[in-house]
Amino acid sequence: MRDTSKWIEDRLPVWRDVAEKVDAVERGRSASPDDVRRIVRAYPEVARDVAIARAAAPNAPLTRRLEHLHLTLHRSLFKRPSRFGHDVAAIFLRDAPATARSLAWHIVWITALFFASATAGAWLVNQYPEIVALFASEAMIEQVQAGRLWTDGLLNVVPSSVLAVSIFANNITVALFALVVGIFYGLGTVYIIGMNGLMLGAVFSYTAQHGLAVRLLEFVAPHGFVELSVIMIAGACGVSLGEALARPGHLTRAEAFRRATARTIPLFVVCCVFLVGAGLFEGYVSPNPIYPLWARLAIGLCFLGVLVVVLSGALERLVQRRGRAAA
Amino acid sequence: MDTLRIPTVTGIDVELRVAGVGGRSYAFVIDWHIRALLALGWMFAAVLFLRPSANATSSGGTWVVLGVPAALLYSLYHPVLEIAMRGRTPGKRIAGVRIVSRDGATPSAAQILVRNLFRPIDSLPFAYCVGLATAMLTRPSVRIGDIAAGTLLVYDEDRGAALDDAAPLRGVERLGLERASLAAELAARWRDLRPDIRVALARRLLANVGTPTGDASELELREKLESLLG
Numbered sequence: 001m002r003d004t005s006k007w008i009e010d011r012l013p014v015w016r017d018v019a020e021k022v023d024a025v026e027r028g029r030s031a032s033p034d035d036v037r038r039i040v041r042a043y044p045e046v047a048r049d050v051a052i053a054r055a056a057a058p059n060a061p062l063t064r065r066l067e068h069l070h071l072t073l074h075r076s077l078f079k080r081p082s083r084f085g086h087d088v089a090a091i092f093l094r095d096a097p098a099t100a101r102s103l104a105w106h107i108v109w110i111t112a113l114f115f116a117s118a119t120a121g122a123w124l125v126n127q128y129p130e131i132v133a134l135f136a137s138e139a140m141i142e143q144v145q146a147g148r149l150w151t152d153g154l155l156n157v158v159p160s161s162v163l164a165v166s167i168f169a170n171n172i173t174v175a176l177f178a179l180v181v182g183i184f185y186g187l188g189t190v191y192i193i194g195m196n197g198l199m200l201g202a203v204f205s206y207t208a209q210h211g212l213a214v215r216l217l218e219f220v221a222p223h224g225f226v227e228l229s230v231i232m233i234a235g236a237c238g239v240s241l242g243e244a245l246a247r248p249g250h251l252t253r254a255e256a257f258r259r260a261t262a263r264t265i266p267l268f269v270v271c272c273v274f275l276v277g278a279g280l281f282e283g284y285v286s287p288n289p290i291y292p293l294w295a296r297l298a299i300g301l302c303f304l305g306v307l308v309v310v311l312s313g314a315l316e317r318l319v320q321r322r323g324r325a326a327a
Numbered sequence: 328m329d330t331l332r333i334p335t336v337t338g339i340d341v342e343l344r345v346a347g348v349g350g351r352s353y354a355f356v357i358d359w360h361i362r363a364l365l366a367l368g369w370m371f372a373a374v375l376f377l378r379p380s381a382n383a384t385s386s387g388g389t390w391v392v393l394g395v396p397a398a399l400l401y402s403l404y405h406p407v408l409e410i411a412m413r414g415r416t417p418g419k420r421i422a423g424v425r426i427v428s429r430d431g432a433t434p435s436a437a438q439i440l441v442r443n444l445f446r447p448i449d450s451l452p453f454a455y456c457v458g459l460a461t462a463m464l465t466r467p468s469v470r471i472g473d474i475a476a477g478t479l480l481v482y483d484e485d486r487g488a489a490l491d492d493a494a495p496l497r498g499v500e501r502l503g504l505e506r507a508s509l510a511a512e513l514a515a516r517w518r519d520l521r522p523d524i525r526v527a528l529a530r531r532l533l534a535n536v537g538t539p540t541g542d543a544s545e546l547e548l549r550e551k552l553e554s555l556l557g
Contacts, residue, residue: 071335
C-alpha cells in the first residue's frame with residue numbers, strides 16, 4: 001500500500017505535465033520538439049501506469065482518468081495529419097473523378113430513366129393537355145395560356161443575388177435528397193429522378209403547345225445542362241448507396257453503406273460546387289433578356305464542358321504533366 | 328451497456344461506454360432548443376434593430392435579412408459546432424456525450440459533414456422517428472448518419488475529472504487505492520450530497536473498512552472519514 005501511495009506521489013506531476021501538453025496539441029496548438037518528445041516517451045509510460053492502476057483498483061477514478069490520458073495520447077500520436085488544402089485539391093483532382101468513373105453505368109441508367117420519364121411526361125401532356133395541372137401550378141398554367149413564361153420579368157420581382165442564392169440552395173436541397181433517399185434501397189432516388197423527369201417533360205410539352213418551348217429553352221440553356229447533369233450524378237450516388245444496402249457482398253450492410261457513402265461524398269461535394277455555379281447563372285444570366293440564344297447555349301455548354309473536364313480526371317493528368325515538366 | 332473497445336499498440340486496450348437513445352435524445356433536445364432560440368433570436372433582433380422596410384419586402388430583402396441568417400444558424404449549428412468543439416455541442420456537453428469515430432478518435436470534418444448530411448433522413452417522418460428507431464435497433468445505438476460516417480456517440484468520461492481530484496494522496500496506505508478514492512470522493516462531495524445520502528454512504532464505507540460507527544452523528548461520521556484519510 002505504501003508503494004501505491006509513493007507511486008501516485010511520484011507519478012502525479014508527470015501525468016499532470018503530459019495531460020497539459022497533450023491537451024494543448026489536441027486543441028490544435030503547436031508543440032515544441034521537446035514537448036513532442038515528452039509526449040512520445042510518455043505513451044508507453046502511461047500505458048504501464050494504467051496497467052498498475054487497473055491491478056490496484058480497476059474502478060477507481062484515477063484508473064479511469066489514466067485510461068483517458070492513455071487514449072488521448074494514443075489519439076494524438078496516431079492522428080492522420082491535417083492537410084486541408086491538399087485534401088480539398090484531392091477531392092477535385094482524384095477522388096471525385098475516380099468515383100464518377102466507378103459510377104459511370106449508374107449515371108447512364110439514371111439519365112436514361114430521367115429521359116424516359118421526361119418523354120412519358122411530354123407524351124401524356126401532348127395527349128391529355130388537361131393533366132398538366134398535376135405538374136404545374138395554376139398561376140403558371142394561366143401565364144402560359146396568356147403567351148407568357150413564368151420566368152418573364154423575374155428580375156423585376158427578385159434581384160439576381162437573392163434569386164441566385166434561393167436557386168442554388170433549392171438545387172442543393174434537391175441533389176441532397178436525391179442522394180440520401182437512396183438509403184431506401186435506391187428506390188427513393190429512382191422515384192425522385194422519375195418525378196423530376198416527368199415534370200420537366202410535361203412542362204416543356206405544355207409550353208411547346210403554346211409556342212413557348214424555344215423561349216423556355218432560352219431560359220434554361222445557361223444553367224440547365226449542368227444543373228440536370230449534377231442532379232443525375234447525385235441520383236447515381238443515391239442509387240449506389242441503395243445498391244450497397246441491397247447487395248453488400250461479403251460486408252455487413254452497415255459497413256457496405258458506410259464505404260459507399262465515403263466513396264460518393266467527394267463526388268457530391270463537387271456536384272454542390274457546380275450547383276452554386278448553376279444557381280449564379282440562373283440568377284444573373286437566365287432571366288436577363290439581353291443575352292441571345294447563341295450566347296446562352298455557349299455559356300451552358302462551356303459550363304458543362306468544365307464539369308466534364310473536372311470529372312474526367314483531366315485536371316489531375318494536367319497537374320501530373322506539369323509536375324513532370326517541372327522536375 | 329455497449330462499449331467501444333479501442334486497441335492500442337501498447338497492448339493496453341481502452342473501453343468507451345456507448346451512449347444509448349436516452350443520452351442521445353437528451354443532448355438533441357437541448358441542442359434543438361438552443362438552435363431554435365438562436366434562429367428566433369436573430370429574427371427578433373433583425374426586426375427590432377434593422378427594421379426591414381416595406382420596400383425590402385417586395386424585393387426579397389426581408390427574406391435575405393431575416394430568413395437566410397436564421398436558416399443558416401439553425402442548419403449549420405450542428406456541423407459547425409461539432410467540428411469546432413471536436414465532436415461536441417453544448418447539448419452533448421451537458422448530456423455528457425461526444426462523437427467519436429469507430430477507432431475512438433476525434434471525428435474528422437468530413438465525417439461530421441457526412442453525419443449531418445443524413446440528418447434529413449433521420450428526422451423522417453417527424454421528431455427524428457427514423458433516427459430514434461435506428462438507434463434503438465442497432466447494436467452500438469447509432470442513427471443512419473452515424474452508420475454513413477462511421478461515427479458513434481460515447482459518454483464523455485473526461486469531463487471535470489481532473490487528475491488532481493482523481494488521484495487520492497491521503498489514506499492510500501491504510502485503505503488501498505480503491506477505498507481511498509471512494510473516501511476522498513465522498514469527503515470532497517460532502518456538502519453537495521443530501522444529508523441522509525452522505526450519512527448512509529459514510530456508514531457503509533466506514534463499516535467496510537472495519538471502523539465502528541454505532542450511533543455516531545453526522546459530524547462524528549465526517550470526522551471519522553477525515554481521520555481515515557489521515
